[in-house]
Amino acid sequence: MTSSATPDQPVPQADTAANPTERLVEQLGSRASVTAVFGEPVTSGGTTVIPVAETGFGFAGGTGPEAGGAHTGGGGGGVGARPRGYIEIKDGTATYKPLRAPWVDVAVPLAALLAGTVVPLLLRRLAKRCPR
Numbered sequence: 737m738t739s740s741a742t743p744d745q746p747v748p749q750a751d752t753a754a755n756p757t758e759r760l761v762e763q764l765g766s767r768a769s770v771t772a773v774f775g776e777p778v779t780s781g782g783t784t785v786i787p788v789a790e791t792g793f794g795f796a797g798g799t800g801p802e803a804g805g806a807h808t809g810g811g812g813g814g815v816g817a818r819p820r821g822y823i824e825i826k827d828g829t830a831t832y833k834p835l836r837a838p839w840v841d842v843a844v845p846l847a848a849l850l851a852g853t854v855v856p857l858l859l860r861r862l863a864k865r866c867p868r
Contacts, residue, residue, distance in 0.1 A: 784825040
């Protein structure tokens, strides 16, 4: 009978499966960095522009029984990045400037115009229907 407390033998670590996972996360994280996606900050004429992005990654895996009783497994992963804005450093002042979707410049004024014309018409019709 052997003792589990013998110092000569390495004790199995619970996180041995985490080491490949940690390596995968590090590799994916380095590929999803802002500089990998958009490049390095640019300086011109005393102004520095630093790109800002939202990056993310995910992966999953699983196993299941096969018809013969053996287990099979599979997995997958992905990395994505979206531009969110930039930081402009000029004259010692840093300013964050978000990037907006182009449709926002059209949709918001159109919605305001629509609300400004349709709502009064609806209120007039409702006023005519309601007895006083």
